């Protein structure tokens with residue numbers, strides 16, 4: 380039994396560890412520009428779309444970049460990222476990810492994916508989990524990225540479920556903020572001292588217990 384009618388999952392860092400690959404790709408780009416970048420700074424980028432993340436990295440330096448230069452840098456980062464995910468397979472699913480999707484389905488709830496990544500569809504295919512979702516809402520379907528609630532509200536609308544009846548699952552501060560701004564319950568994956576606005580925080584989906592939220 381669950382008090383929810385739908386669960387909306389983030390992808391990167393929740394279902395698979397692509398959050399680490401995004402970090403490595405940004406780090407490589409930042410180093411090529413001689414800009415400081417580390418894990419702590421990367422926390423701010425989690426859940427933020429590609430151009431928004433680039434702006435935050437470039438803000439650490441003094442020089443300004445034209446719109447064309449920014450597009451080229453974002454493309455460079457994406458090439459680093461695509462190299463890192465080239466050999467991804469279902470073995471790259473995080474522990475508990477498929478079991479969580481199966482439990483939500485078995486409980487009769489709707490399931491959506493809400494990821495601002497333009498690579499989301501490719502990653503889902505490589506992981507072999509596309510068929511688990513009723514709807515996939517990605518960067519192409521929204522105008523404003525997280526922490527704006529648009530992506531979660533779009534997913535709830537597609538599922539035909541009121542936001543208050545949705546559980547959102549996120550590993551990023553910006554993602555949890557988007558879930559809360561959408562009026563949903565937020566399940567954080569990570570550390571309570573980072574995901575301070577989440578209603579419940581668990582270490583990984585291996586601890587997912589739908590009836591408890």
Ligand SMILES: O=P(O)(O)OC[C@H]1O[C@@H](O)[C@H](O)[C@@H](O)[C@@H]1O
Pocket residue numbers: 390391398401424425426427428429432457494495496497498499518551
């Ligand atoms: O560059 P992509 O694949 O469109 O991804 C955009 C963003 O997607 C989010 O899901 C990640 O948390 C961010 O780290 C990433 O920057």
